[in-house]
Amino acid sequence: MEIRHLKLIREVAETKSLTKAKDALFLSQSALSHQLKEIENQLGTQLFHRVNKQLILTNAGKMVLESAERILSDLEKTERSIKKYVSGTSGTLRLATQCYTCYHWLPSLMTDFNREFPNVEIEIFHSNDSDVESRVLDGEIDLAIIYEHSDRQNIDYHELFRDEVFALVPVGHPWAKKSYVQAEDFEDQTVIIHSYPLESVSLFTQVLIPEGISPKKVMQVQVTEAVVELVKAGMGVNVMAKWIVEPYLKDNKLALIPVTKRGIHRTWHAITLKDENRPQYIDNFIHHLRCNIGGLCCCQN
Structure with missing residues (x-):
C-alpha cells in the first residue's frame, strides 16, 4: 500500500462516495476507481460495500482505515514539525x-x-x-x-x-606596574593555558613562538574559576580577554596588563x-x- 491509497480509503470512508472524494483528492473519479481496484486486488479483498449508492467500509476496510488514520496523522504531524523547523519557529x-x-x-x-x-x-x-x-x-x-x-x-x-587579550596577574606582581609586557617577560614565568597544543594558544602563536621564547613552565587548567584562583595565589600568570575577567576584578586582587605594545587581538x-x-x-x-x-x-x- 502507498500513501495515496491510504488517503483514498480515508476520504471515501468519510464521504461515502468516489464522486465527493475526487474533489478533495484532486483526481478524476475514474482515477480513484482505478486506485481503489488496485488496492483491493493487492489485498485480495473488497474494502467497500455499495449500499444505497453509498460506499460503506467492509471489516477489512475498517482495518485499513484504522491504520490509514494513524499513519497519515503521524505523517501530517511530521510535516507540520518540519515546516516549523524550516521556518524557524521551533x-x-x-x-x-x-x-x-x-x-x-x-x-x-x-x-x-x-x-x-x-x-x-x-x-x-x-x-x-x-x-x-x-x-x-x-x-x-x-x-x-x-x-x-x-x-x-x-x-x-x-x-x-574582535577582542584583545591581556596578561592576568595578582596586584602585587612586578608586571602590575608595567604599561605592557613583552615576550621575554614570560621566560621566567609559569604560564597557565586553557588547552594544548601550544600552537592553538594566542599568546604562543602571536608572541612567544615568533620570538623563540619558552616559559619556565606551562600549566593546563580548563576551568576559568580555577585559573583565576591560581593567579591570585601567585602560582602562575594567564592571558585572557578583558571581558571574561571583569567579574573577578571587584575584589581588587588582580591586574590586567597589555601584551606587547601592539596587543594580542583575535x-x-x-x-x-x-x-x-x-x-x-x-x-x-x-x-x-x-x-x-x-x-x-x-x-x-
Whole structure:
C-alpha cells in the first residue's frame, strides 16, 4: 500500500462516495476507481460495500482505515514539525564554543532570543578546541563560536567581533606596574593555558613562538574559576580577554596588563554548516551574538 491509497480509503470512508472524494483528492473519479481496484486486488479483498449508492467500509476496510488514520496523522504531524523547523519557529539549537568554560554572556542573550523564538531550545555541548569544526561538519552541533578556523569548504564563517587579550596577574606582581609586557617577560614565568597544543594558544602563536621564547613552565587548567584562583595565589600568570575577567576584578586582587605594545587581538566567528535551508532561528541567534558583543567571547588563551 502507498500513501495515496491510504488517503483514498480515508476520504471515501468519510464521504461515502468516489464522486465527493475526487474533489478533495484532486483526481478524476475514474482515477480513484482505478486506485481503489488496485488496492483491493493487492489485498485480495473488497474494502467497500455499495449500499444505497453509498460506499460503506467492509471489516477489512475498517482495518485499513484504522491504520490509514494513524499513519497519515503521524505523517501530517511530521510535516507540520518540519515546516516549523524550516521556518524557524521551533527546534533545537545545539551550541558549542572553542573554549567552553565561560557562558556568563548566554543568559542575557537567551532572554532576548527567546522573546522571538520561545519554542527553540538551546543545548550547550562540550567541545575540544581541535574538533569543533569537525563536529559542525558531522552535524553533531548546529553552531560553534570560535576564534581560530581553517576555512573549510562546507562551513559558513560569520564574523562576530574582535577582542584583545591581556596578561592576568595578582596586584602585587612586578608586571602590575608595567604599561605592557613583552615576550621575554614570560621566560621566567609559569604560564597557565586553557588547552594544548601550544600552537592553538594566542599568546604562543602571536608572541612567544615568533620570538623563540619558552616559559619556565606551562600549566593546563580548563576551568576559568580555577585559573583565576591560581593567579591570585601567585602560582602562575594567564592571558585572557578583558571581558571574561571583569567579574573577578571587584575584589581588587588582580591586574590586567597589555601584551606587547601592539596587543594580542583575535577575530571571533560563528560557524554553521553551509545549508540553504538552515532554520531562520540560527541566523537570528547569530544576530543576537553580534548584538551582545560587549559580553561575548569564550576563552582565556
